[in-house]
Amino acid sequence: MSTNKEFDFKNYVRGRYFPHIWCPGCGHGIVLGALLRAVHELELDKNNIVMTSGIGCSSRISGYVDFHSLHTIHGRALAFATGVKLSRPNLKAIVPMGDGDALAIGGNHFIHAARRNIDITAIVMNNRIYGMTGGQFSPLSGTGKKATTAPYTTIDNNFDVVELAKAAGASFVARSTVFHASESKEYLKKAIMHKGFSVVEILSQCPTYYGRKNKEGDAATMMEGYRKNTVKIGSKKLDTNPDLIQRGIFVEDTDRPEYCEAYDEIIETAMKGKA
Amino acid sequence: MSTNKEFDFKNYVRGRYFPHIWCPGCGHGIVLGALLRAVHELELDKNNIVMTSGIGCSSRISGYVDFHSLHTIHGRALAFATGVKLSRPNLKAIVPMGDGDALAIGGNHFIHAARRNIDITAIVMNNRIYGMTGGQFSPLSGTGKKATTAPYTTIDNNFDVVELAKAAGASFVARSTVFHASESKEYLKKAIMHKGFSVVEILSQCPTYYGRKNKEGDAATMMEGYRKNTVKIGSKKLDTNPDLIQRGIFVEDTDRPEYCEAYDEIIETAMKGKA
Amino acid sequence: MTNTSNIRFIQGNEACVEGALYAGINFFAGYPITPSTEIAEHLAQRLPAIGGKFIQMEDEIASMAAIIGASLTGSKVMTATSGPGFSLKQEALGYACMAEIPCVIANVQRGGPSTGNPTHVSQGDVNQARWGTHGDHSIVALTASNHQDVFKMTVEAFNIAETYRTPVVLLFDEVIGHMREKLEIPERGELPVVDRLRTSVPKGVDYHPYLPREDGRLPMSDFGAEHRYNVTGLFHDMWGFPNNDPQVVSDLLRHLVDKIENNWENICFYKEHWLDDADYVLISYGSSARSAKHIARNRRKRGMKIGVLELQTIWPFPTEIVREKCANAKAVMVVEMNMGQVVTQVKSAVDHPEKVFLANRIDGQLISPTDIKTTLRMIQGKGV
Amino acid sequence: MTNTSNIRFIQGNEACVEGALYAGINFFAGYPITPSTEIAEHLAQRLPAIGGKFIQMEDEIASMAAIIGASLTGSKVMTATSGPGFSLKQEALGYACMAEIPCVIANVQRGGPSTGNPTHVSQGDVNQARWGTHGDHSIVALTASNHQDVFKMTVEAFNIAETYRTPVVLLFDEVIGHMREKLEIPERGELPVVDRLRTSVPKGVDYHPYLPREDGRLPMSDFGAEHRYNVTGLFHDMWGFPNNDPQVVSDLLRHLVDKIENNWENICFYKEHWLDDADYVLISYGSSARSAKHIARNRRKRGMKIGVLELQTIWPFPTEIVREKCANAKAVMVVEMNMGQVVTQVKSAVDHPEKVFLANRIDGQLISPTDIKTTLRMIQGKGV
Amino acid sequence: MGKGKSVTHVIDKEWCKGCGICVHFCPKKVLELDRRGKVEAVRPEDCIGEKCMLCELRCPDLAIQIKENQEGEND
Amino acid sequence: MGKGKSVTHVIDKEWCKGCGICVHFCPKKVLELDRRGKVEAVRPEDCIGEKCMLCELRCPDLAIQIKENQEGEND
Amino acid sequence: METERIRLVFSGSGGQGVITAAIILAKAAVIFEGKNATQSQSYGAAARGGATRSDVLISEQDILFPKVIQPNILISLTQESYNKFAPILRPGGLLLMDNRYVTMEKKVAANHVALPMFDTVMKEIGKPIVFNICMLGTLIGLTELVKPESILKVLETTIPRDFMDMNKKALELGMELGASEA
Amino acid sequence: METERIRLVFSGSGGQGVITAAIILAKAAVIFEGKNATQSQSYGAAARGGATRSDVLISEQDILFPKVIQPNILISLTQESYNKFAPILRPGGLLLMDNRYVTMEKKVAANHVALPMFDTVMKEIGKPIVFNICMLGTLIGLTELVKPESILKVLETTIPRDFMDMNKKALELGMELGASEA
């Protein structure tokens, strides 16, 4: 996909605050890159984007982008974004979140935003760990993993973000990895343009904690893992290895009413004085 | 199923506090009856049951039963129960909740308890309304309904409790209604004996608010509705009327490790001094 | 017969809704809880009719978050709750302090702690309103004893929130919230309605969202407008970007506190009744103040020199006013429905704390004129 | 060379863990947050090794809830958090007050409000610990300035929680939590370890879980044992069943407060250093107290009559002790890292509030002996 | 069994709130509300007892229980 | 295009943290880390540019961008 | 304490509309007669089942304390509420009861009026829903607290047009009943 | 303020193990030499990238204020940390640097020791992981702050047996380097 202007990161970031604080090799920066590129290719007006995030390494992303940005409290970003979006439906609402932020403390806001099908794009930057606080397990770590709060390995099952988002009512659900940076970008573009609640899970390595604790090697090696351990939806490889993680667009439903639009109808009724 | 002792409600309730505070015709009392009967038929020791609830009309159920009972705060019952259960895995943990309690404010604890597959029985007493606070819509009301906070009808989609519980990881999931009181009892029995997180959704009328606001008639009429609008899983009637609500056991998976048991293995490892 | 078109006979919670509408509210997010629910219910009806937005969120935390988000787009926002919900909102309320977001939070008080006595009156959240969130900060909390004042204080709450970019707590109570009485809705223009300052910095020129002007105020720019900036709950620089330089930290913290404390006079609302020559000063607020006024009116008729200082601003606590009004009192009695929260403030405010007494009630019943009379007799050494 | 087997060189957070283990903790639920996380991390390692339970919950609310549930089954329980998490725990903490559940909550303080200054020290949650939850109630909060005391106060926190059936807050701070120094673990028996009273009412006889004995204590019965009763956050009768009769409400509320306030002397821990003849009394706590002691030791050497009153119990505030220790002081200086929370208490405690000064620091840096010296010089009229 | 005098309707009129659910669903029209709005077994002889139990199962107030009079019990 | 001098590697050495991702994944072995651990295009002439872009897409620090030198631009 | 304040307690059970009646009366006094009035009611877990109570104060003066401790008018529409509230009636006060629902137990020192309000409504209109309006009519027939037109004006603003006639009729029936006893 | 307290600042970058070294030193002093010591470190958002700092105080007396304002010993293993912390070194204090990573910029009034610790480790052992232990060895070689056996005892309780030899060697290499300059 080509656009008029040539893409330059520096047109989309607050250069003053670079280099950013993420560790060397942190996957979150790759998500940032994919997102900026998606915004560029969609030719969105930077004034029309509000990025809302919570707390976590991932959440620091909002400070770096040159959009309106709202760095809030841990786990509640989608609730803040719901206020932004319902108050000003013409703005694009993008909410990047860590796996802990989105699905541990923030799990309820996640399923409720999905249920309402409000037009927000949720990006789950899934490194399967609490990076910012130094390597505790998250609801996406899965069993048998090492973490500072699981010295004897984890016994907690993980959520499947895709399944949960689907069940809760999200009308667009996709998954990719930072190894597949271009694919991630494409899904982000679709998600952003989708009318309704969209979820893009992007597997993103934390070499500092998850990688080190679980002996998964350096950033590049972890990314090789994403290549090896994921396949496109429905790939034949699943027959022999059902544990492979599927990538792709799992749901894309454009028929379900979007929340702000439904609200506009309430306004119409109310203005006619009917209750 | 027959038991030695004849069933008498009065052996299972705190008679001192009857008649209870529920409105005439409130379905919650029928759930109470089904539950007590289930406990009786299972011949459980009352000293081995801890019933934990939150806040709502439904939650008042815990005060009436002659078990150990913990009436907590709104939405958090499953988190309290998790502490009870993990601390004393030999106790049966039963957690009755209202739809608001379980899935509005309590949604996160619901999905996380399911994810952990901890051996707790969650009963969702679903009247599609906030009864206790006087008739506001809930995440289970669905669209097009009237409620005090939806004078122009609701635009909020509802969760499907069964789908959500499944996606989150519950290993036993069933649904019934208070019209089907005997069926409810049977599902409750299975749920209580299931090793792992079990969810039983029971549709239960609130004639006072939901019924009145939505012109659904008196308690008996609302119960007739449960007869008319529900079918057993996979019923042929669904072909002609896909909007019928399915009743039955949707998931019953006995292979997944239960949380407290998994923890016991951690203890074993730790006692051997391995980290 | 009076012109009835502006007259309502309604609950205090509805008077609060009328005040909010007068002040220009256009976004409300909430979660039902007794005894505040009617605020949400009426706004669910009224807001869409003026093109405003009402949303019932999944809990109180989300409600507080949503109004902050909406405020940043330029909406005038409010949420309403009671005890347990107010506890849940504390984290996000602190965020609003730190990020300087105009918003109004009504807490219609009920009996606590915990689920407590949900359908009965209390004034037990006074100190929580001040100190409920973690960390140093300052807060504004207003209250009222009748519906006309509920209306007025609600308007003022929005005005203060918008002026000082701060959360403002409306501390009502169950009696005020649920009781019905007359409200005469003022004409447009009769009460001041303040909108937030918006920046005059033109597009393309550097806008510093967190650089206070000399008067301590910070002009805002709505999300969606031409200035793109960052908002955070971390200590931050003038662009709103996280910064923990010690100087930045202490400057910001002082600014957050000073902008309220130094403006206390502009935020300070109170009423005085028969205070001029009062030997006995009753200090009260909210529904308790009705009983205080009742007994004072009554005793005045019998010649007792008694008056009432009715607080409408509870935080920042009007120390100066209290000291001044109590200067000549033989005895000061604080009338409140808790175990003595405002009385502690009064004791540190006055020169003679030993002359300060408490008439209270903590059982869920509205304190009555008789209760106060009893305490008064005891103070006077007359026994019961 | 000393016997090293009981000597550790560890962080304050780990000293807290050692204290908890000594006191008999067997259940911990938490959610990570800087700077308290190490408490969870070490317990994740240590608890299963003694057959205890550690669980990482989905958030702080759930963590607080889980420990309450576990406590009712007879476990000794604890959770740990910092600012934002402490705000989130407030609702359930109030539940623990109301339902009288023994539990310990560590808050390792960091800079607030809001996300604030997460990796830096502060003592800004002192008032929140007292008033963070809605409604009247009382609370116990302890603190410590070195690891030996962190250990000891943690043991005492459990003891008080179990004795009085109440939540106890451990108010540490980032410096204490993260710094490493020596801890000498006492032998078993060296420090008292208290278990909760359990009822002696036999099976089949009516047990009243909420009928206080004459001394105000309430023997418990574990969930799973033969007495089945109800626990609720509503006001309740002696069986624990909801009841809002005015008499029941006020009796219960008074009991909840009195059982703490009337026992203040048993809960009151403090240390005094060189106070006997002190003209200048420094009052401090937590890591600030280290600097206060440092400067006092230093000035003493130069002949200044200066001493330190180190508070270890912050709530209930030791008013009597403070008044007594400051009675002969020329000046009292409170040394703390907030905008003046304990100093307010000190001012209302002493006879001459005008002699009370504040030496503080709010920028995330540990207040230094030099900072205190500077304030001291100013008090003495010597300028900086 | 299940017919005639062998069934007793144990009704707690204090507990019954007169919601009418049992009356509505009784397949044999055994039950009615009395003047004070409390349930009454007006045709107890028609009751089919254990084969049915609907009133007991569906009463939200635990106010009605069906007791079979087990006459042959000690045979 | 995509071969030879037509590609410039715009590298911000301030931003680069030397994680080595780009080096690892470059299909043409164009990149290496220098002594200070910052990336360098040591064989720029081997770069296949727009056909690849892997380094740019996968750099977590936005430290490397591929600019095609559009020589024929004004033709 | 003051005598110019009229202090009413309306009592009955959930579905009888006593709270609505109390509100209508107070609203009529305030909006259409320029008086002051307050209305409040008890809320509570058990309120759904047990006795409902609503307090109304009417006065020319400012009303401060809005709760009624000793009513000078008590209306009881159920036995339970009669039993509960009769003891607090001020000696010499008025006690209005429905004679179908309430049987007097022991005579208190008050003016007792037991009238067949419910039966009249059922006989003449046949809809229990306007029982409360009939009761209001009886009350103002007895006491002239407010003018019947004021009540009607309130009803006009709150009740669907179709139901006005029925309500008007109920009010009139009540007034007749009340006047007969006044 | 007091002179008997030894005040050290260890500085470097994330992966170099300076914090671990600081802890080992302080622990050795406390547990095996009966002294008092405190160790603290700076945490922060940027700590992962930027300069790491750890403060150690060692004293015979109680240590109260645990932060170092003016170190009398500064160890810097990176240029960045050198630049940042050299200015706070107490005049006359000791500044130990690694001469591969740090180039002195302007001479401060201190005893400068720049030694090839990293290069020695790489040459003799080949594992950068024990660079910090070599640095510790150098430090105690220079200062005799604690006995080498105390360091070894700490290492024994914290390091897998297999790695002890390597660590011991690194310590010794450092001590030689240090002694050569002492």
Ligand SMILES: Cc1ncc(C[n+]2csc(CCOP(=O)(O)OP(=O)(O)O)c2C)c(N)n1
């Ligand atoms: C209420 C609250 N609880 C806990 C924290 C501490 N905290 C900050 S970020 C975080 C989790 C970070 O993990 P994740 O969301 O997966 O993001 P990552 O850092 O891995 O990108 C936690 C627990 C907090 N800031 N606020």
Ligand SMILES: Cc1ncc(C[n+]2csc(CCOP(=O)(O)OP(=O)(O)O)c2C)c(N)n1
């Ligand atoms: C934190 C908190 N928020 C709100 C409330 C008020 N509240 C009590 S019960 C309830 C909802 C009840 O609905 P549901 O859970 O569906 O139970 P039901 O009464 O319908 O059985 C609400 C909102 C509360 N008690 N605590």
Ligand code: SF4
């Ligand atoms: S800790 Fe992990 S998630 Fe955080 S910046 Fe470092 S690599 Fe990324």
Ligand code: SF4
């Ligand atoms: S309000 Fe509804 S849910 Fe509550 S008791 Fe009444 S009928 Fe039941």
Ligand code: SF4
């Ligand atoms: S169902 Fe129960 S409560 Fe309802 S009428 Fe029958 S017996 Fe009474």
Ligand code: SF4
């Ligand atoms: S058991 Fe069946 S037949 Fe008998 S009274 Fe009950 S519902 Fe009727």
Ligand code: SF4
């Ligand atoms: S991927 Fe980026 S940060 Fe990593 S080495 Fe290459 S240019 Fe540097």
Ligand code: SF4
């Ligand atoms: S564009 Fe491709 S070939 Fe060229 S340097 Fe980057 S990764 Fe290597």
Ligand SMILES: [Mg+2]
């Ligand atoms: Mg993560």
Ligand SMILES: [Mg+2]
């Ligand atoms: Mg419900």
